[in-house]
Amino acid sequence: MPRKAVALISGGLDSLLAARVIQDQGIHVEGINFFTGFCVEGHTHAIRKQDKAKPKRNNALWVAEQLGIKLHIVDIVEEYKDVVLNPKHGYGANLNPCLDCKIFMVQKAHEWIQKKAFDFIITGEVIGQRPMSQRKQTMPVIAQESGAEDRLLRPLCAKNLPPTLPEREGWVDRDQLLDFSGRSRKPQIALARQYGFDDFAQPAGGCCFLTDENYSVKLQDLWDNRGEKRYELDDIMLLKVGRHIRPEPAYKIIIAREEGETRFLSGYRNLFQSIKTVSHAGPLALIDGPELNTAQIELAAAIIARFSKGKDADAVEVSYRKAAGEPVAFQVQPKKPHEIPQDWYLL
């Protein structure tokens, strides 16, 4: 019976290579991909027309297909909230709790291998690759705090770390593991070429939206204006879409920036108040907040009309609809750009 390992598969290149290096040693590898709700994977690419040249695929599944391994996609949305809301090790440059996140995911993988009688865990971590979670000092912290201890093997930088159980037991040959370190992606790209992998995903900032400054500003705004630090899955999905404008602390307007986003936001029309231009082509907008009064509806509608084809018209007909209500049509004069204060725009 070959030894069995589970690889944390984000959909990026590093985890693809790490899994492949171990597969090459005759180990049975399966993948595990955690869905947190903040994942970049496919989401905005799938929605936005401007990104239509990008492949609309789930990169974790693509990696599994390239490797010929079984992939387990595990929904951790609820449990993950505590990681985002109360990270023991704090946040990175934005609201990314990378170290706590890594510990949590390895901990979940460790629970998984115990249940499924697998022998060890593989990650694509490389020392020095990421400023918060992938440092020499954090490698043992992740191994210890997750409970995985030396059943956690990082094949891409294993030679720079003490031997783990799979190496000491001879399940894997340490000599065939790698010694990558630092921020350069060149060694990974060279190894990918060697294996014949192309068309792999290379996310710029990290594997999730929490590393994105604009996204983090919107998430912080949500907490500040709710007066409490909490979120639901719908909240964090909607932060990925549209232009967000907050005229008052009580409510914000989410305006679709293109047809793809309008269609996506349409799926939320029975949960939120919404406004759409009628006389001129324009975006759909959702109102996130309590039911608006007449003045607030008129202000929101005038702002939304500014982003329609009628932005220079004297009057634009709009339709306002309460969640699960009948639409009501009326006319507004579109706001001029200078009439919308810059600080209403969330980045």
Ligand code: SF4
């Ligand atoms: S970028 Fe996001 S998913 Fe990746 S380790 Fe950091 S918090 Fe976790």
